[in-house]
Amino acid sequence: MNNSDKNQIWDLFTSDKKSFCVISHTNPDGDAMGSALAMKLLLKKLGHEAEVLVPNIYPDYYAWLKDADKIIIGDEQRDKAVDCIEEADILLFMDLNKVRRVEGLDEFLLASDAPKILFDHHVGPDEVFKLQFARTDVSSTCELVYEFISEFDKSLLDKDIADCLYTGIVTDTGNYFHGNITAGTFRITADLIDLGIDVLEINQKVYNTFSESRIRMLGHSLINRMEVLHDKETVVMYLTKDDLKKFNDQEGDTEGIVNYGLTIKGIKISALFIERAQYIKISFRSEGDVNVNQIAVNYYDGGGHKNASGAYFYGSIEDAILRFKQALNEIEL
């Protein structure tokens, strides 16, 4: 598979005017938001029509990004979302490897004849993408977007786009702490600073505007909902529906909780199970060579990256956790 059709993508971007629907995944994170919005801003500059579409609402702490207020939210504006898909000349997918990660809209996306283009850094993309710029050796999709724009026409980069790209990079790396961080990641960040972004201000907006209840829910997770399996070098955490209600859980409030497991000395794997209305949402994190993606893929039909992966489980939270413990006993990670 050719993971870089970037010349063909650029040709499409710089030929006649088209309408693009720029799509990212359910529970949009900083990289989903940043890469999709940066791409929309780029396409507008190139004279195209472009809208960003995500399946459900993004966390409040990304609302300041340029044009975030214009994003179509699938489960709130269904008709508009379907129109965006059906009327698009091109469907541009950002930061996802499977069309089914666009929950509630995947059938419309798959039914569309419009060419599907992918920018992504997850393992094993779907076969449906006609053109792709996808690699796993980067920190984030935003890094790929930077690489793409700067290779073809660096003058198109501006502060608004740089704000988006930095937000994706800083959040997908957990403040330059995990994931595929390379010299390139820092060089790109330096370029983004040269474009006028204020890193302290963005960090403040993204990390220091949590609600009191969010922090208390984190405390509850660590004190009352965490099990340490020392012999497996693993931490298991969970949050029940009642926990989420008690701490007034808002979109994005559980982001990052799973990472705390890894901060314990000697722990190589951390897992978080969250009881949502329709399913158990599972997040895995691991250190170094420990490939937690194997568990997500083989035991839950999920996926992601070697050190950060996720899945959904349809059943009870107890069964979801039981399956995880079984996986730890069965496979060599």
Ligand SMILES: [Mn+2]
């Ligand atoms: Mn990402």
